Amino acid sequence: MSRALILGAKSAIAQALARRLAEEGWDLVLAARQSGQLEPFAADLRLRTGREVRLWEFEVLEGGQVEGLAARVAGECGPFELGVLVFGYLGVQRRAEVDRAELARILHTNFTGAALVLSELAGYLEGKGGPGGLIGISSVAGDRGRQSNYAYGAAKGGLSLFLQGLRNRLASSPVHVLTVKPGFVDTPMTRGLEGLFLVASPEKVAGDILRAYKKKKDILYTPWFWRYIMYFIKNIPEGIFKRLKL
Amino acid sequence: METTPTAGWGLYPVVEARIDHPRHPGELIGLAQSGQPHLAQGACRSYGDACLYERVVSTLPLRHLLEFDPAQGRLRAQAGITLDSLLRFCVPRGFFPPVTPGTKFPTLGGCIAADVHGKNHHRQGTLGRFVEELEMVLADGSQVRCSRREHPELFRATLGGMGLTGFIYAATLRLKPIESSYISVRTVRTRDFAEACQLMVETRDEYLYSVAWIDCLARGRGLGRSLVMLGNHAPARGDEPLKLHSCRQRPVPFNFPEIFLNPWSMRAFNTLIYRHQWRRERQRLVHYDPYFYPLDALYRWNRIYGRRGFLQYQFAIPFAGGLELMREILGHIAAQGAGSFLAVLKTFGPEDEGVLSFPLPGYTLALDFPLRGGGIIRFLRQLNRLVAGAGGRVYLAKDAILEEEDFARMYPRLEEFRRIKRQYDPHNQFRSCLADRLGLR
Numbered sequence: 001m002s003r004a005l006i007l008g009a010k011s012a013i014a015q016a017l018a019r020r021l022a023e024e025g026w027d028l029v030l031a032a033r034q035s036g037q038l039e040p041f042a043a044d045l046r047l048r049t050g051r052e053v054r055l056w057e058f059e060v061l062e063g064g065q066v067e068g069l070a071a072r073v074a075g076e077c078g079p080f081e082l083g084v085l086v087f088g089y090l091g092v093q094r095r096a097e098v099d100r101a102e103l104a105r106i107l108h109t110n111f112t113g114a115a116l117v118l119s120e121l122a123g124y125l126e127g128k129g130g131p132g133g134l135i136g137i138s139s140v141a142g143d144r145g146r147q148s149n150y151a152y153g154a155a156k157g158g159l160s161l162f163l164q165g166l167r168n169r170l171a172s173s174p175v176h177v178l179t180v181k182p183g184f185v186d187t188p189m190t191r192g193l194e195g196l197f198l199v200a201s202p203e204k205v206a207g208d209i210l211r212a213y214k215k216k217k218d219i220l221y222t223p224w225f226w227r228y229i230m231y232f233i234k235n236i237p238e239g240i241f242k243r244l245k246l
Numbered sequence: 247m248e249t250t251p252t253a254g255w256g257l258y259p260v261v262e263a264r265i266d267h268p269r270h271p272g273e274l275i276g277l278a279q280s281g282q283p284h285l286a287q288g289a290c291r292s293y294g295d296a297c298l299y300e301r302v303v304s305t306l307p308l309r310h311l312l313e314f315d316p317a318q319g320r321l322r323a324q325a326g327i328t329l330d331s332l333l334r335f336c337v338p339r340g341f342f343p344p345v346t347p348g349t350k351f352p353t354l355g356g357c358i359a360a361d362v363h364g365k366n367h368h369r370q371g372t373l374g375r376f377v378e379e380l381e382m383v384l385a386d387g388s389q390v391r392c393s394r395r396e397h398p399e400l401f402r403a404t405l406g407g408m409g410l411t412g413f414i415y416a417a418t419l420r421l422k423p424i425e426s427s428y429i430s431v432r433t434v435r436t437r438d439f440a441e442a443c444q445l446m447v448e449t450r451d452e453y454l455y456s457v458a459w460i461d462c463l464a465r466g467r468g469l470g471r472s473l474v475m476l477g478n479h480a481p482a483r484g485d486e487p488l489k490l491h492s493c494r495q496r497p498v499p500f501n502f503p504e505i506f507l508n509p510w511s512m513r514a515f516n517t518l519i520y521r522h523q524w525r526r527e528r529q530r531l532v533h534y535d536p537y538f539y540p541l542d543a544l545y546r547w548n549r550i551y552g553r554r555g556f557l558q559y560q561f562a563i564p565f566a567g568g569l570e571l572m573r574e575i576l577g578h579i580a581a582q583g584a585g586s587f588l589a590v591l592k593t594f595g596p597e598d599e600g601v602l603s604f605p606l607p608g609y610t611l612a613l614d615f616p617l618r619g620g621g622i623i624r625f626l627r628q629l630n631r632l633v634a635g636a637g638g639r640v641y642l643a644k645d646a647i648l649e650e651e652d653f654a655r656m657y658p659r660l661e662e663f664r665r666i667k668r669q670y671d672p673h674n675q676f677r678s679c680l681a682d683r684l685g686l687r
Contacts, residue, residue, distance in 0.1 A: 010269075037270040040324060044310035048335055188267065 003027040003080040005073055007058060007117060008087025009038055012187035013137060016206035017084065022049040024210075029077045031058035032087075060087060060113035061105070069117070070124030079128060083121035084135045085114055088156075090190075096151040103151055110155035115162045122166055125175045132175040135213060136163045140181045140221065143230045146246045167218060179219045180209055183226040198223070252302070255548050256293035257555030258617055258646055261679060263287075263300055269307045271383065274413050277303050278675070279387035285678045286409050288353030289328060292360060293558040294646025295679035296408055303413065305355050311335060312416060319421040320378070325355025325414040337490050341421035342479070342534070344376040348590075350491075350539045355414045360643035361406030361600040365455035365477070365538070368595040372603055374405035376420045383413040385671040403666040406600030408642055410676045410686060411667055426487035429455065429537045430480040433528045439470025439576065443569055443609065446474060446593050454478050455537075458591040461517070462576050462613065470576055472591065480531055491535035501553040551616040557646055559626055560612035562594055563638030568609045571636050575629060579613065582625055589613040601663045604641045612644070623647050642680060650685045 004021050006014050009030035018028055022045045030038055035055040042053040054077045059065055074080060089109035096103040118136060125132035141149055142156030160179055167177035184190060184199045200223045208222040221227035236244070249262040265287070268274045277284065285299035288306065305326035313322040319341050323332065329343060329350040336342065347362040361374045379393040380401060390412075392401040404411045432453070436442045442458045449456065453476040460472040482488075541547050548556070563571055576589075590612045594605040615622050630640060630652045639656035640648055654660055667674075667687070674687045681687065 037272070040270070040308070040310040040312055043312050047311045047314050188269070 002082065003029065003052075003078055004082035004084060005029045005031065005056075005070075005080045005121070006084045006086060007031045007060075008085065008137075009035070011086050011088070012202040013182065013185060013205055013209075014084070014086040015041060016202040017086070017209055018053075019045065020206050020210050021082075022051045022053065025049075025051065026082070027052040027078070029054045029056050029073055029080065031056035031073075033057075033059045060117060061108055066113070066116045066120055069120050074124070074128075081125070081130070081132045082135070083118075083125065083133070084137075085117055085121075086137045087114070088137065088139075090149075090152055093147075093149045093151055106151045107155050110152060111158040111162075114155075114159050118162060118166060122170060122175070126170065126173055130174060133178065133213060134163075134166065134170075134175065135178045135180060135209065137180045137182065138163065140183050140226050140230050142181070144233055144241070148246065176213070176216050178209070178213050178217060180205075180212070181219065181221050181226065181230075183221070183223060183229070198225070249300075252287075252290065252298055253555070254293050254295060254297050254646075255291050256557055256644075256646060257548055257551075257553075258557065259295055259298070259679070261295070261298040261300060263298065263302050266301075266303045267307050268303060271308075271389070271415055274303070274308070274383045274415060275387045275389065278383050278385060278413060281673070281675065283675050283677045285676060286325070286355065286359075286413050288326060288356035288359075289351050291349060291352035291356060292643040294644060295683065296360070296643050296645070297356070298679040299677055305353055305414075308415065309353075313418075319423055320418060321421055322416060322418045323354055324416050325353060325358070327354050328352065329354070329357070334490060336421055337424075337427050337534075338488050340423055340425070340488060342424045342427075343373075344420060344422045345370065345373040346538055348539065349542055350535075351542065354417055354419070355409075358405060358414060358417055359407060359409040360641075361598060361603040362643070363592075363594070363605050365457045365592060367605055368450050368456065368593045369454055371595060372406070372598045372600065372605060373419075374598055374600050374603065376422075377405065377417055378420060379418040380404055380414055381416040382411075383415055385412060385673065385675040389415070399666050400670055402599050403601045403663055403670075405598070406603035407663070407667075408602065408678065408680060408686070410678065410681050411670055412676060424479050424488075425482040426480050427489050427534050428480040428483075428487070428531050429477040429534055431475055431477045431530055431532045431537060433530075434474045434476070435526050436472050436474055438468070439472065439573060440569060442470065442472040442474050442591060443572075443593075446476075446591070447565075449476055450593065452476070456593065460576075460589040460591050460611070462579050462589045464517075464580075469580065470573070475537075477532075477537060483531075489533065491533070491539075501549045551614065554617040556614050556616045557622065557626060558612060558614050558644040559629070560610060560641040560644045561629070561633045561638050562604060562606050562608055562610040562641070563633060563636050564606060564608040567636065571632070571638075572609060572611060575611075575632065578625075578629065601659045601666065602642070602657055604639065604643070606637075606639065608638070610641075612641075627652075642684075645680065648684060650683070653684045 004026050006018055008014055009032045035057045038055055045053045089106055091102055091106040096106055138160040139156040141153040142160045145153055163179040182205050184196045185205050186199045186201055205222050212220040249264050251260050252263045253260045284301040284303055286305050287297050287302040290297045308324040308326040311323045345364045357373050361372045363372045382390050384390055446456050455477040458472045458474040460470055464471050592610050594608055594610055597606055626647055634652045634655040
C-alpha cells in the first residue's frame with residue numbers, strides 16, 4: 001500500500017489533492033500547523049475512502065522540525081513513497097518592501113524552508129529505494145520578477161530551480177520530481193485579491209497534478225494555458241518589461 | 247472589507263454582503279464572540295431573503311462528514327455539507343436522506359434551519375424528525391449540544407428557526423436504509439384539481455412519496471389539470487442497484503430575455519408537459535435523481551426567469567375547506583395570467599416539532615412568479631391575506647414579500663419562538679433580512 005506525505009495540508013490545493021489521492025487508494029499523512037484543525041477533513045476522507053489518514057504537526061519556520069522529519073514520519077506512520085510540498089506564504093509585497101520580518105517570512109517559507117524540506121525528503125526517498133516521487137508546488141510568479149510580487153516570485157523562482165536541480169540529481173533513481181506552476185487558483189490565499197483572471201478551481205488543479213505525476217511530467221503549468229502566457233511574459237525584453245506595470 | 251452582491255435562488259432581492267469563511271469551529275466561535283450581528287449562510291438555495299444579511303458567515307468551508315454508524319444509519323456531519331455531497335457518501339452504502347427537498351444543492355444546515363419537507367411529509371414529517379442532535383455555537387461563543395433531551399427548547403426553536411438562534415456547527419441525522427437507488431413511480435393524469443387532491447389523499451398509505459404537477463394556466467374545465475406522481479423506494483434489481491447520480495449539469499448560460507417567458511409560451515409549455523403522457527396511468531422505475539431533483543439537471547435554472555428574478559410562492563392550508571380555497575386561488579392566478587410553468591401540489595401530515603416549522607396538516611401548493619414590476623408583489627400580498635384568513639401559512643424559506651402582520655397570523659407559536667430566541671440570543675446577534683422584515687427578534 002502506498003502512502004503520501006502532504007506538507008501544508010490546510011491549503012485548498014493540498015486538500016483537493018489529498019481527496020484525489022485517497023480516492024485512488026493512497027494512505028495519507030497530512031502535515032500542517034495546528035494540524036488538529038484538520039481533523040474534520042481527515043474524518044471525512046477516512047469515512048469516504050476507507051484509507052488511513054494521519055495528522056502531523058508541522059511548522060516549517062520552527063527550528064528542528066525539518067531535520068529527521070522523514071524518518072520520524074516513517075517511524076510513526078509507516079514508510080511513504082510520495083512527498084508533496086504545498087505550503088507557501090503569499091505575503092504582502094508592499095509590506096515586504098519596508099518590513100524585514102515580512103520579507104524574511106516570505107523567503108523562508110517559500111524558498112529556504114521549502115528547499116530544506118525537499119532535501120530532507122529526497123534523501124529519505126533515495127535512501128529507501130524503490131519508486132517514489134516528490135511534487136513541489138511552485139508558482140507562475142516564479143517565472144519572472146514583477147514589482148507587484150517579486151519577493152514571493154523570487155522565492156518561488158528559487159524553489160523551481162531547486163526542484164529542477166533535484167530532478168537532475170534523481171534522474172537516475174526511481175524517484176520522480178514534478179514541479180507544479182499553478183496560475184491563479186480560487187483558494188483562501190487569493191480570496192479578495194484584486195486583478196485576478198482565469199481563476200481555476202483547486203479540484204481542477206489537483207486533477208492536473210495527479211495526471212501529470214502519473215505521466216511522469218517534469219514541469220506542469222496548470223491550467224495548461226499558463227505555459228504560453230508565461231512564455232510570452234518571459235520573452236518580453238527587459239528594457240520594455242521594466243517599464244510595465246504587471 | 248469588500249462586499250459581494252448576494253441573492254437567494256429567486257435572484258430577488260440582492261443584498262451587498264460582507265462574507266466570512268470560517269474553516270474550523272474555533273473561527274466560528276471567534277465570529278460569534280465578535281458581537282457583530284450576522285447570519286450563517288449556506289448554499290443560498292432558499293428563494294427570497296431568508297439567507298441574506300449585510301454580514302454573513304459562510305458555512306460552505308465546514309462541509310465534512312464526521313462520523314458514521316452503518317448499523318444505526320446514524321451520520322454526524324458539519325452543517326455546510328450539501329445534500330449532493332451527502333448522497334455521494336450514503337447512496338453507495340445503501341442509505342438515503344430521510345427527507346429531501348426538490349434540489350440536492352442546499353446545505354444540511356440550511357435544510358435544518360428551514361426544517362425542509364419532501365414528498366413524504368404526509369407519512370414521515372420534516373427533516374427535523376430525523377435530526378437527533380445539533381452542535382451549536384451560541385451568541386456568546388459557547389458551544390452547546392442540543393437535542394430532545396438537552397436544551398430541548400433551543401433544539402425545537404432551531405429546527406425551522408431560519409438560523410436565528412445560533413450557528414449550527416454540526417448535526418447528527420438518522421438516514422433511511424434503501425435497497426436500490428430507484429423509485430418505482432406511478433404517474434396518473436387527472437382532469438382537474440379535485441381529482442388530483444382526491445387521488446393523493448386516497449393513496450396516502452400506499453405510497454411514501456406523492457406530488458402533483460398542476461397546470462394552473464389552463465382555464466375553465468381544465469382548471470388544475472395535473473400529473474400525480476406516486477412513488478416508493480424500489481427493491482434491488484439489476485447490476486447496479488445503488489447507482490449514484492451523475493455530476494453533469496446542462497448550463498443555462500445567461501439570464502433569459504424576459505420576452506421568452508410570456509403567458510403564451512408558458513401555456514404552451516404546460517400543455518406539452520400535460521400531453522406528454524398519453525395514457526391515463528403509467529408505472530415505471532425512475533432513478534432518484536430525476537425523480538427528486540428534476541431541475542438540478544439544469545445548472546442555474548433560476549436564470550430562465552430573467553435578470554429581475556422571480557418569487558416562489560408556497561403556502562399550506564388545512565384540509566377542511568382547502569380544496570375550495572385552492573380553487574379560488576388558482577382562479578385568481580389564472581385570471582392574473584401571471585402564473586408559472588407549473589405548480590407543485592403536495593399533502594402534509596401532522597405538524598412538526600419545530601416552533602416555526604412550515605407544514606400543517608393539509609394541502610401545500612408552490613408556484614413561481616417572474617418578477618415584472620410591483621403588480622405581482624401586491625397580488626401575492628392579497629393572496630397572503632386569503633391564506634392567513636383560512637388558517638394557512640406561507641413557507642419562509644421561499645418568501646421575500648410577506649408582511650409582519652400576516653406573518654403573525656400565520657405562525658401562532660411566534661411568541662414562543664421570540665421567547666426562546668431572547669433567551670439564547672439576548673442581543674439579537676443572529677439576524678437576516680427576512681427576520682428584520684418580519685420582526686423576528
